[in-house]
Amino acid sequence: MRVWLHRIGTGGLAVALLAFAGLAGAQFKMAYIDPLSGGAASAGVNSQKHVVFFADRINAAGGLNGEKIEILSYDNKVSPQESLIALKKAIDEGARIIVQGNGSSVALAITDAVLKHNERNPGKEVLFFNYAAIDPALTNDKCNFWHFRFDADVDMKMAAFGDAMVNDKSIRKVYLINQDYSFGKAVAAAAHKMLAQKRPDVQIVGEELHPLQKVQDFSPYVAKIKASGADTVITGNWSNDMLLLVKAGKDADLKVKWFTYYGGGLGSVPAIGRDGVGTLKQVTEHHKNVLPTLLPEEEAFHKRYTDKSDELYYWRIRNMFAMLDAAAKKAKSNDPIKLARALEGLQLDTPLGPMQMRADNHQLLQPLFVSTLSDKARFDVEHTGLGFVTDEKIDAAKTALPTTCKMQRPS
Amino acid sequence: MKEIVAFSLLNGAVYGLLLFMLSSGLTLIFSLMGVLNFAHASVFMLGAYFSWQISRWVGFWPALVVAPLLCAMVGAAIERFGLRRVHRQGHVAEILFTFGLAYVIGELVIMAWGRNPIENHVPAVIDFAAFRVFGTSYPFYKVLMMGISVAMFAFLYVAFKRTRLGLIIQAALTHPQMVGALGHDVPRLFVLVFAIGSALAGLAGVIGGFALLTEPNMAANLGPIVFVVVVVGGLGSIPGAFVASMLIGLLQTFAVAIDYSWLDLFRALGWKVAPGSMLREVWSVKLSQAAPILPYVLLVLMLIVRPRGFMGTRET
Numbered sequence: 001m002r003v004w005l006h007r008i009g010t011g012g013l014a015v016a017l018l019a020f021a022g023l024a025g026a027q028f029k030m031a032y033i034d035p036l037s038g039g040a041a042s043a044g045v046n047s048q049k050h051v052v053f054f055a056d057r058i059n060a061a062g063g064l065n066g067e068k069i070e071i072l073s074y075d076n077k078v079s080p081q082e083s084l085i086a087l088k089k090a091i092d093e094g095a096r097i098i099v100q101g102n103g104s105s106v107a108l109a110i111t112d113a114v115l116k117h118n119e120r121n122p123g124k125e126v127l128f129f130n131y132a133a134i135d136p137a138l139t140n141d142k143c144n145f146w147h148f149r150f151d152a153d154v155d156m157k158m159a160a161f162g163d164a165m166v167n168d169k170s171i172r173k174v175y176l177i178n179q180d181y182s183f184g185k186a187v188a189a190a191a192h193k194m195l196a197q198k199r200p201d202v203q204i205v206g207e208e209l210h211p212l213q214k215v216q217d218f219s220p221y222v223a224k225i226k227a228s229g230a231d232t233v234i235t236g237n238w239s240n241d242m243l244l245l246v247k248a249g250k251d252a253d254l255k256v257k258w259f260t261y262y263g264g265g266l267g268s269v270p271a272i273g274r275d276g277v278g279t280l281k282q283v284t285e286h287h288k289n290v291l292p293t294l295l296p297e298e299e300a301f302h303k304r305y306t307d308k309s310d311e312l313y314y315w316r317i318r319n320m321f322a323m324l325d326a327a328a329k330k331a332k333s334n335d336p337i338k339l340a341r342a343l344e345g346l347q348l349d350t351p352l353g354p355m356q357m358r359a360d361n362h363q364l365l366q367p368l369f370v371s372t373l374s375d376k377a378r379f380d381v382e383h384t385g386l387g388f389v390t391d392e393k394i395d396a397a398k399t400a401l402p403t404t405c406k407m408q409r410p411s
Numbered sequence: 412m413k414e415i416v417a418f419s420l421l422n423g424a425v426y427g428l429l430l431f432m433l434s435s436g437l438t439l440i441f442s443l444m445g446v447l448n449f450a451h452a453s454v455f456m457l458g459a460y461f462s463w464q465i466s467r468w469v470g471f472w473p474a475l476v477v478a479p480l481l482c483a484m485v486g487a488a489i490e491r492f493g494l495r496r497v498h499r500q501g502h503v504a505e506i507l508f509t510f511g512l513a514y515v516i517g518e519l520v521i522m523a524w525g526r527n528p529i530e531n532h533v534p535a536v537i538d539f540a541a542f543r544v545f546g547t548s549y550p551f552y553k554v555l556m557m558g559i560s561v562a563m564f565a566f567l568y569v570a571f572k573r574t575r576l577g578l579i580i581q582a583a584l585t586h587p588q589m590v591g592a593l594g595h596d597v598p599r600l601f602v603l604v605f606a607i608g609s610a611l612a613g614l615a616g617v618i619g620g621f622a623l624l625t626e627p628n629m630a631a632n633l634g635p636i637v638f639v640v641v642v643v644g645g646l647g648s649i650p651g652a653f654v655a656s657m658l659i660g661l662l663q664t665f666a667v668a669i670d671y672s673w674l675d676l677f678r679a680l681g682w683k684v685a686p687g688s689m690l691r692e693v694w695s696v697k698l699s700q701a702a703p704i705l706p707y708v709l710l711v712l713m714l715i716v717r718p719r720g721f722m723g724t725r726e727t
Contacts, residue, residue, distance in 0.1 A: 039628045042526035214703040216623055217426045220667035223418040243624055251550050267527030271624055309527045
């Protein structure tokens with residue numbers, strides 16, 4: 001279903017409609033396919049705001065080679081099947097870039113479908129911009145020329161944790177708790193590899209896979225973590241699985257460092273609250289205190305979206321549009337193949353340091369930050385009084401990992 | 412080992428008692444009206460949101476009383492203005508009505524409080540350690556939760572078995588026409604029971620709101636497990652719901668603590684399962700991995716072996 005929420009977000013529905021109507025014909029259509037209803041909708045609706053926001057910024061500056069970007073939104077309910085139907089519709093409606101992020105299973109389905117479509121429909125190619133699905137396979141065994149990933153993958157983020165752990169001698173016993181599906185297993189495997197390389201002295205005292213989003217009461221898991229004597233927990237858990245785990249840890253007086261992939265995701269900090277201060281760590285490409293002052297994008301974002309839970313969380317979506325804009329300028333064309341070629345190897349400076357799109361597997365290399373929740377941060381998130389402060393910055397070039405990708409390029 | 416057993420007992424009991432709080436109201440409503448109320452968990456969610464909102468204005472203790480009362484009013488309104496009209500269309504219409512209602516309440520909650528979890532933390536007045544076991548402090552709110560749940564059970568049991576009203580409700584369960592003919596206002600009885608059931612759900616929501624997460628999906632997340640409790644315990648049986656809640660709570664908690672799989676059992680018996688053989692994947696799943704699905708396994712077994720549940724008085 002096509003959803004027009006982004007127009008409501010702009011405030012002036014009629015004005016927006018007129019503006020769009022006036023520009024019909026000279027538009028660059030991008031399809032946003034992510035959950036906009038159901039259990040995962042909070043994530044999908046939030047990132048949709050980011051996509052619309054950054055597309056509008058490009059439009060305000062004249063668009064892509066004169067073409068205004070139009071975002072078409074489709075609700076996929078995090079289902080691969082629904083996504084393929086949405087993809088078909090999006091292509092029929094003329095989308096040239098597909099944007100998706102929630103769920104690696106969905107991303108794997110889309111990347112396959114996009115590859116097939118492009119092989120069968122020369123001249124009507126579409127690109128796939130993935131801003132959050134971080135299964136390493138997408139830029140390794142399953143890589144293809146049309147897919148570009150703008151978020152660091154599981155292994156890169158784990159390596160960043162490694163850099164933060166390498167000198168922390170208080171970490172001696174690590175417990176791994178993850179969701180029982182491909183992503184959770186990838187996190188566990190990455191943790192094993194990383195610890196063996198960077199901290200062979202650290203002992204893995206326990207390993208847990210629990211069903212995805214089915215557990216209401218994490219206290220038995222926490223009792224196990226406690227009994228194991230762990231001082232550090234590594235988890236890729238997201239949404240409720242993440243929040244309930246930390247909550248149960250607080251109830252049982254569990255004193256550990258939490259190395260999380262999504263501990264700072266939208267909605268997490270209000271739910272976790274002070275229980276995470278000093279112990280909750282995350283790895284991201286951005287947080288509000290990366291620089292001493294707010295970035296202009298953040299200020300503009302807060303001016304436009306004023307709800308309590310509105311935060312510029314997906315800096316990578318900003319990076320994605322910056323790369324797209326630069327690629328369009330470099331290619332002097334909005335043709336998807338030319339854009340893809342221009343993106344390969346493209347380097348850009350950002351306020352947080354240089355970034356680069358790898359040519360060999362289409363993985364964006366951007367600076368990563370390991371940060372800890374603090375009550376003394378200058379800028380807080382979601383009006384909680386709490387914010388993240390950087391422990392460790394990893395420059396873009398240092399985040400690169402070997403790839404098994406054998407890229408097939410169109411001739 | 413002793414530590415794990417002690418904590419599993421404690422955690423299992425707490426979770427079980429929370430489940431009982433949630434399911435007691437549902438089983439009450441079902442036993443009287445024969446309606447599987449799909450919106451029950453939604454009322455639980457409303458309880459959580461109401462109490463959070465109210466405790467921001469007047470503090471936690473008043474909220475503990477006012478939120479369930481509000482839920483009772485919501486429940487009474489649902490019965491009086493919704494279910495009673497739909498009732499003439501039969502059970503299917505009633506179930507569809509409550510099913511739809513659950514969605515409506517979910518969307519209303521999103522409109523009022525947003526999609527993200529709200530900052531519903533344990534209120535400061537009850538955020539302290541009750542006692543210490545094995546060097547770990549145990550939060551007071553969990554003790555309070557157990558206390559409320561047990562009190563709820565005692566209240567329902569006595570009210571149902573020992574009071575005149577309870578007797579009338581029980582009679583109306585099987586012979587509504589006769590009870591009506593004897594001069595009792597059966598429709599009013601229905602409203603009353605629906606209100607009490609909803610108040611109990613609301614009370615569970617007050618505690619469950621900060622024990623779990625207060626977010627728009629909490630109803631959908633807890634709904635299925637509550638139905639398991641009601642079916643396993645026996646539809647319409649308060650003691651049955653109590654036993655089933657405790658059993659499920661303990662079963663799930665202890666299962667998490669057990670890191671053995673079928674493979675380990677086979678190994679102990681001297682059987683070998685070759686690495687590539689069929690079903691090896693299945694045998695290698697540890698019990699702890701499967702813990703959260705055990706209640707549903709129990710549900711299926713129960714429906715096959717004993718469809719009326721532990722203490723139910725009629726077939727499901």
